[in-house]
Amino acid sequence: MQKTYDKNNIFYKIINGDIPCNKVLETEHCIAFEDINPRAKIHVLLIPKKPYVNLNDFILDADKNEKLDLFDGIAKVVEVKNLRAAGYRLLTNVGENGHQEVQHLHFHILGGQPLGSFIKKLELD
Numbered sequence: 001m002q003k004t005y006d007k008n009n010i011f012y013k014i015i016n017g018d019i020p021c022n023k024v025l026e027t028e029h030c031i032a033f034e035d036i037n038p039r040a041k042i043h044v045l046l047i048p049k050k051p052y053v054n055l056n057d058f059i060l061d062a063d064k065n066e067k068l069d070l071f072d073g074i075a076k077v078v079e080v081k082n083l084r085a086a087g088y089r090l091l092t093n094v095g096e097n098g099h100q101e102v103q104h105l106h107f108h109i110l111g112g113q114p115l116g117s118f119i120k121k122l123e124l125d
């Protein structure tokens with residue numbers, strides 16, 4: 001089920017300049033900025049400027065230019081932060097099971113150090 005976008009979220013305020021951020025770069029359709037609570041030496045968030053709750057909405061509603069631009073944005077962050085050779089982790093949390101806290105689509109780009117294995121093994125039942 002698609003969730004209604006709620007403008008009362010922190011990233012909407014960042015996009016509109018109501019709340020400051022440490023901007024890494026900006027593309028036509030995206031902004032990348034430092035995560036306020038970094039989980040690794042490098043922790044950048046990349047978000048589309050348009051209001052998408054999460055990846056489900058983006059896949060359904062974004063046009064091709066926005067989709068290409070988002071991947072360009074990721075590639076630019078990788079370049080600017082010099083992550084290509086050593087590697088990095090790209091992830092987006094979706095919905096309740098994904099533990100998405102901010103209800104505006106964002107990709108985490110993490111690196112600058114070994115990140116360990118994927119995620120902790122969960123109980124299956």
Ligand code: 5GP
Nearest residue numbers: 010021033034035036037093099100101102
């Ligand atoms: P999620 O759990 O939704 O995938 O991740 C939300 C991320 O947003 C977290 O890593 C959190 O540290 C980051 N975050 C929350 N509020 C702010 C803020 O005001 N500014 C910045 N730059 N990052 C934030």
